[in-house]
Amino acid sequence: MAVPARVWLLVAVLFLSNPWLACQPPPIPEIPVPTTLSQLDPQLKAHIEAQLQTVRAKPRDSARHATLGLIYAANDLWFWARPAFSNVVVLAPDEPLARLYVGVAAQEVGDLENALATYRGVTEQFPQFGSGWFRLGELASKQGLLEEAERAFARLVVLAPQEWRGPAGLGDVAFRNGKFTNTLEHLERALGLEPQAGSVHYVYAQVLQALGRTNEASWHRSMAHGVAGTPMPDDWSRQAVSHMKALSDQFEIAEDMAASGNPMGGVELLREALRFHPDDAAVLNQLAIACNRAGHPEQALAVLGPLLSKQPDSLAGWITRSFSEAQAERFSDALASANRALALSTNVAQPYLARANALLGMERDQDAVFTFLEAARIDPRTAQILLELVDVLWRNLSRGPEALVYARKALELNPSLPEVHARLIPLETQFGDPTAAQRSREWLNRLTSGSRPQRAPVPVSKP
């Protein structure tokens, strides 16, 4: 039955004339709270509770909901991140990242159908939003929907011509369609934008291998060593790191801080973590490592003291203590601590490395060589151990030819490590094959193009 026109008119008039009715605020969205909240890591729990309080104080503030979603996402609580991001979609319908992250959360919990639908929706609603096309292309590709992936990556190339993931995605699709010439074109473009993109090198290597260009394939395969997938960054993903409260993440962040010249930042970060985990052996140990990195071995020893008195069988504790003592130039103590660690376990490399480090400090270089060899036997995959050995043999013991043997082994393990080539160039020149030296020089040039220059190795006299 049709509604009489007068009724519609009445409704409209009432609606307009009643300011309270017309300006009724939106309903407060339901704030997702993990059912496992009480079981979570105490620091994470406190972080979530603080944000929940912030959201509840102003429940229609989309930015606060977004932060809550990011906290959940950064700590692998995607099931709860999803409704949090959905709330942002409701409160800020023009925010493309909100819609995008609803899709990401759906993908992370395995609801791929909805994730794909959401990405499609994002690209329709926000056709100029590059990240949306990237996510659509990536998931479509993962699902084997190559035509859709190709369209998405092509659009990404137009929208973000400096983003290497666009041509890389097109290269993937072309490769999977067996169009090798097209693949190479796309991948070369991607490598032009990001010469260190390992995943691109890997696909490139596969194409070259298929085309019978095995030497070039080998080079690109080496450049793909240790590839890890990284999605296209965006404003929200850049914020996520500040919300990571899992201890393992915080340990990595502290390490990254030290590597980027802010070791004290790492110390502060872990001191804060310690506040929530006062008895956690891993936190104490990592804090001590951070203190070492910051050049404060005495602080490290102060941290380790209570740990080792409570847990005298803490392998990690004795190893770190050995390094701290060596850094404080207490080499005999360092050797004793390393030996304590070795008494606890001989099937990991680290106690041997600690022992070798102490021996180097005591200028017992030959003993250090034996100990490095033990470490390399136990952990034969890590080229860096061999490089330590190379440095001692070459610089300290003047045993260049022997050093060359281990440098070549390190090359076999990881040819994409610039440090390997930095050592091989002089060693091959002096003791080996000058052609190999030239090859290493070329590798080093290619490896360091677009990255920071490689420092020359220094003699190992002290740890």
Place this chain on the structure above:
Amino acid sequence: MNRQTAPAQGWYCLVVVVVAMVACVAGCGKTPSRTPASEAGQPAAAAEVAPPLKSSAPWFQDFAGTTGLTFHHSSGHDTRFWMPEIETGGVGLLDVDGDGLLDVFCVNGGNLNKRPAISGHRLYRNLGGFRFEDITDRAGVAGVGGYGMGVACADYDNDGDTDILVTQVEGCLLYRNEGRGRFLDVTLAAGLERTGWGTSAAFVDLDQDGYLDLFVVNYLNWSQAIEVNCRSSGGRPDYCSPLNYRGAAVDSVWRNRGDGTFERMTERVFLNRAYGHGLGVATADFDRDGRVDVYVANDATPNQLWLNQGNWVFRDEALMRGAALNLHGVPRAGMGVVAVDLRQHGWFDIYLTHLVNEGNGVFLNAQGNFIDTVLPDGPQRGSIPMTGFGVGFHDFDCDGSLDLYVANGRVRLGSRDLDPMDPYAEPNSLLRGLGEGKFEVVNPSGGTTNLLVATSRAAAFGDLDNDGAIDVVVINKDGPVHLLRNVIGRRAQSVQFRVLSREGRDALNAVVRLETQSGAPQWRQVAPNEGYCASHDPRIHFGIGSATRIERVCVRWPSAGPAEVFGPFEAGAVYEIRQGRGRTSPMLFEW
């Protein structure tokens, strides 16, 4: 008349309402309007389970509890998260007493906290009619306190009965079958020392001398002293990633001397140049050079493809041939692995089960080179939300196309538990093969009326009641075994073959091509030792739909010797094929 004026009034009213709404938006800022659930991503009830395509009758009936197969796996988990606890659980199907019925050997974990005197493995004799009797004690296979992982079964001493190799954290255990279901622990006498933390293992005749050699996949150089405390998903204590230990292991390979002993060949063949966190192994002649190769699935490290060059020379060509890493050069968490000819054309592809969000992997074999392939209707369907372990391609419904069963179970806590009692539990997956490498998800999920949700590890496949349909036994961590009786395959025709070598043992890695008048040729391999920590029915099974007659069966033997043709055969039976008793022909195989 009314019909002409009403719309005009309606338009006016609509405009007023729209104006009113716009005014409201302008006056009140952002007005929420609920986005539909599918767009806004409201948690769906089955968000973590891929939707099945269409409904059908159950494929399997689970009734372990009523059959006497009472095994309940124990990881021994208490408060500390010891790494082996999350990987343990193996199962083998073998006929221990030669009565023609497959018996079931279940590998228990044990207890890393208390170190009991026995491990708790159990052997169940098949009495027929899906009834089982626990004969562990008189068989002498309960284990001697080691922490159990998996099992491989084969007649390594060519004496006509099937022996058992158990992999453990502390090294392997070899039980020689003394006949009539009695076993003797001959580990030391056979020379199987220093085998490491073994997971999957395979008996395989690598040197074509008629004796089965042994390949043992190792996971980690691990001891309780190096265990670390890890947390996951919101900081809850949890099992670690193998990468936390920096202790990737070398696998080991052993030459069968033919006198009941094995010679360690690991170093001699330079197997120790490659490291990884090995969990699965599959054997096949991947490059069709007439020699059986070995593929190892590694967890979070590159996989290996050991190409057999003959005379105990092996080369790992996984990286070069594209079978080590995913399409983007990233190692995945390889758990179970099988060699399967997905396109039924004589080249063995590789199917791997992986970690949640990675999706299971298919390396399609392109004449010896491999391409990591994802197709929308391929055998990875629905795998991304799951962590897969045991795996098997079999024609469960006997329609002539291979189907796929995957045993799933997490290794890390998720953000939401599917079973409040077991945070690692997931449902298993069943896909129906549509031919040409295409698959669809079976409904009901996992093929059973009631969804079975558990932390599943090994899955073993075989015809337990000799009814011509492949049944499944699944080991679940800290749970009861699932015995899945196939109730769909009995409706169609099938045929099975026991393929024997000249020596009279199962001719492992023999390749069989079956031809009927109506259907396309089907390819199988005798491969009882593959998947994850499992050993399967050594007989090969073909579903043939409505066909009643097999024109011929061509066999390419793993040892030197000409290919042979057998047949014709009538459907609906198990036949024995023995090397040397068929007709030879130089053109039986294209390669």
